[in-house]
Amino acid sequence: MAGRTFAEKVLGRASGNPKAKAGEIVEASPDLVMSHENTFLVNKSFSEIGLSRPWNPDRITIVLDHRTPANTVQTAEVHSRIRKLVNDYGIKRFYDAGEGICHQLLVEERLVRPGQLVLGTDSHTTTAGAVGAFATGVGATEMAGVWATGSLWLRIPETHRVELSGHLQKGTYPKDVALRIAAVIGPSGADYKCIEFNGSLIQDMPIAGRMVLCNMSVEMGAKAAIVVPDAVTKEWFRGFDPPVKAVVRSDPGAEFERRMEVDVSKLAPMVAGPDKVEISRSVDKFEGVGIDQAFIGTCTNGRLEDLIAAAEVLKGRKVSSSCRLIVAPASRRILVDAIDMGVAQTIVSAGGTLLPPGCGPCLGSHEGVLGPGEVCISSSNRNFRGRMGSEEAVIYLASPATVAASAIEGKIADPRRFLK
């Protein structure tokens, strides 16, 4: 028998069809489901179905992160109603405004474990593939169906294997790798597929970097993405019960629909934009483009490693008077660590504005909305027109170090010039 892929194994196990193959449609039961402010919509559809309680409140995690603290009276009302239903249904895993971004918390709190099937009402749910879970995004009504029945239909995806080799040079980070891959695969090149990242680069990459790769995979259309779990994955769960004894991986000889190799040895810092993630090129092609706002944060790049990288660039320097730097840590724990380490001090002293943990301005609802004609460079994942505010604003994507360097110059800049 031919080897089986990770996706076939996880979805086969979750649907009670251990022999299920790519292309088959199965009825699968998730191990963990997550929703954020759109829990309001989930519950609206769930109430229409007419059941009094979700199938298994212990498998539900709810996080308020998209518009926190509440930006409008309407949001405040949505937050209140979610707090009430959390209480009514007996949902224990609830993270209120200020705790952090849902994708960060699922990994940081070790809620997601290797080999699990995870569903979230957010496209960036793929992020949890960093710890070897099959994690995918769904809509609110879909989630209501899962709350009602404990399962949903899923087509088992084919797998695209990406082999990453080489070592990252000074000033380049997993984000630069992700933007490079986005240019190769394109915005729909991995539609409905599961991406597996493997190769020598991965062996040295901490969970934070792995989260960046899995997070950005949805910008290529992927249904799920994982970094092939290994010793780093097991180490991540050390001290957290129950111990991770085995991880799920594709068998040798498993069938991959596509294989790609990317050598990062000569990769330069990358910038993507405007409007499309796949328009990504080395920073020198963009240098000198004036910016009004620089943003570091989000489920893509708001982790401690990112704030440290930004602080290395900002240390002893000042943000240009021609732009603003805003920084939103991805969780409370990251913020506390950044304070303890002096990283927060460096960022704020340099002229950065610190926002509370949460999604911040990434989706354009509050805390740094862009006006007409403004240009932003952001460590987030989407540069779609109108996303961060005005449709006449322009967004470029880059690593936190490149964003920090750009903030100092007031125009897109190469971070390597600021690093020792």
Add this chain to the structure above:
Amino acid sequence: MSGKPRIWLFGDDVNTDLIIPGRYLDSYDPAHLASHAMEGSSKDFAARVKEGDIIVAGKNFGCGSSREQAVIALKHSGVQAIIARSFARIFYRNAINLGLRVIVSGTADSVFKDGDSAVLEVEANTLASLDGSKMVALEKIPEHVGAILDQGGLVPFIKSKLRNA
């Protein structure tokens, strides 16, 4: 349905921020969402779209966010179906789950022009111009998806499943 269904033609990679930007997501009111539908792609869509109109598009329609409000905005604006070369997966599922017909066609966006009048024949699974000069056979909706669509969406589908269980 009032008047002749109009084709609204869009290109590739129409993302959810173009369909309904995040700044309107504070509201869950379908009428409010519909009043901003496609705002990022077409300035006059929301004002001029009529009940029964059809969106025809290129590849990867609905890419980006999982926001169900993208489907709510289009459905409530009167769109009866979206016909595209391909759909982003979450948008596709959201549309089916809310009872909005989404159909794949590799040619509709090259055959029809923006502003054309056309009829979607659900049984025959074709899109044809009113004068009969253009006709495109659409890809069959997969059976498990069609079952949800036939019930009007996932909520009625599950209600009927639970009743019959």
